[in-house]
Amino acid sequence: MTAFTNRGRRSVHGRTGVFAWPLCLLLAGMTGGVHAQDPATTDAPASRMPGPSSTPTTFSAAPASPMRGALAPAAPLLDPRLADADVPWPARSELRAALAGHPRIAEAAARARVLAAGADILRAGPHETVVRTTQVRRRVDNPGASYHEWQLGIERALRWPQRAAADRALADRQTAVGASQLEDARHETARELLRGWFAWLRARDEARAAHEQTALAAQLADTVRRRVQAGDAAAMDGALAGAELERVRAQALLARSHVDLAAAWITQRFPEIALAVPDEPPARANDASIPATPPPTERERLRTAYVERHHELALARAEARRASAQVERARAELRPDPSIGAYLASDRGAAERVLGIGVSLPLAGPARDAALRQALADEQARIESARDIERRVLASFDRDWVELTARTAAAFAFAQAASAQQDAARQIGRAYALGESSLPDWLAARRVAGDARAQALSARWDAAETAARLRLDLHELPGFDD
DSSP: OOOEEEEEEEEEETTOOOOOOOOHHHHHHHHTOGGOOOGGGOOOOOOOOOOOOOOOOOOOSOOOOOHHHHHSSSSSSSTTTHHHSSOOOHHHHHHHHHTTTHHHHHHHHHHHHHHHHHHHHHHHOOOOOEEEEEEEEEETTTTEEEEEEEEEEEEOOOOOOHHHHHHHHHHHHHHHHHHHHHHHHHHHHHHHHHHHHHHHHHHHHHHHHHHHHHHHHOOOOOOOHHHHHSSOOHHHHHHHHOOOOHHHHHHHHHHHHHHHHHHHHHHHTTTOOOOOOOSOOOOSSSGGGGGOOGGGGGGGHHHHHHHHTTTTHHHHHHHHHHHHHHHHHHHHHHHHHEEEEEEEETTTTTTTEEEEEEEEEEEOOOOHHHHHHHHHHHHHHHHHHHHHHHHHHHHHHHHHHHHEEEHHHHHHHHHHHHHHHHHHHHHHHHHHHHTOOHHHHHHHHHHHHHHHHHHHHHHHHHHHHHHHHHHTTTTOOOTTTT
C-alpha cells in the first residue's frame, strides 16, 4: 500500500504560481539521494562479529593476499627444515603458473567479481529516476471545441540515510566475502597440488627401490645359475632364485605403474608442473632425510597462528559478518523509502498551466518483518557455522601436530630397523657364500630387508608431507603460498 499526496499551483491565462514545496529535495534525489548530504552516515553499523572489511571492486586470479600480508611475521614460525629435508620441490615459476592458471582459482576470481558487482549495486541503490509524459486530445460538445493537453512529470525514490549506510556496510562485507572465497580457493588448490606432488615423490622412490631390488635379484639369479652349472648348488636353488627374480620384476612393474598414475594426475590437474625421473639412486631413509619436529613449547603459539591464518575459518567469519550486515539492512528497510516528484501540465489548449510536486510513501507490511526475521535466523546460522568450523580447525591442528610428532618418531624407528635388516641380509648373504646358510634363508632375509626399506621410505615421506602441509596452512611454504 502506498500513500501519496500532490501539491501544486495552477496558472490560468498566463498567470504564474510557485511551488508549495522546495525543489531542492528533488534535485538531491536526482543526484544520489538524501544520504549523499549526510557524511556522518557513511560508517557501517556495528557488526555482531567485528572484523576487517575492504571495498575492492576488481579481482584477478592470483591477487596479493591481505591475510598473508597482515599476518606473516618477519621470521617464520616453523623451522624450514620441517618441509625442506631432502624434498625436491617444483620450480617457483612453475608453481606460480600452475596456481594462477588453475580453473578453480579462475572460477573463484569470477565469483569474486560477481560479488563485487553486487556490492556496487548495493552502494548505488535500487532507485532510479522515472520520467512520465501524457498527451491528450480533449473535445468539448458545448461550445464545440477541441484542445490539446499534455502532462510531463519526473520522480525518484530517496533512500533514508540509515538505509544508505546499511547498504554500504553490506557492500563492504560482500566484497570481503569474495576476497575470502578467492583466498580459500587458492589455498585449497595449493593443498591439492601438495598432495599430488608427495604422491608422485613417494611412488617415484618406491619405483627406484624396486628397480634396485630387481638389479640385485638379477645379479643373484645369475650367480646361483653359475653355481648350479658348476655343481656347487642344487637345481632347486636356481629355481628359487629365478622365482625371486620374477617376483621383484612384477613388483617393479607395479611400482612403475604407480609412478605413471601419479604423474598422469599431476599432468592433467597441473600441466604447468614439469615431471622428470632422474637416474639417481633412491633416497636413503637415514636420519638426515627425516624432518625435524617443532618443540612442544611452540604448540600453543602455532595453534593461535594456525587459527588466525586458516582460510576456511576466515571465510566462515566473513559470511557471518555479511549476515550481520544483512540484518542491519533488513532493520533499516522497516522504514520504507519515500518518492518525490515534480510535474508540469498544460490544459485546455495551454489556457491553463499546472506546476506541482508529488510525494508517495509505501506503508510497511508484514513482508518486511518477515524479511528481518529471516535475516536474523540466517545470521545465527552463519555464526554457529563459524563456531563449528573453528572447533574443526582446532581439531585439525591437534591432529596434524600429533601426526607430525608420531610420524617423525616412526620415520626414525623405521630407518633404524631398515638399516639393521640390511646388515642382517648382508651377513646371511656372506654365510650363504661360505656354505653356512641356505638360499631360502637368504631370500627371506632379503625380502624382510626390502620391506623394511619400503616402510622406511614411506614413513619418511609421510612425515615430510605432514610437515609441509602444516607449513602450508601457516602460509610459510615458499612457492605454494607466494
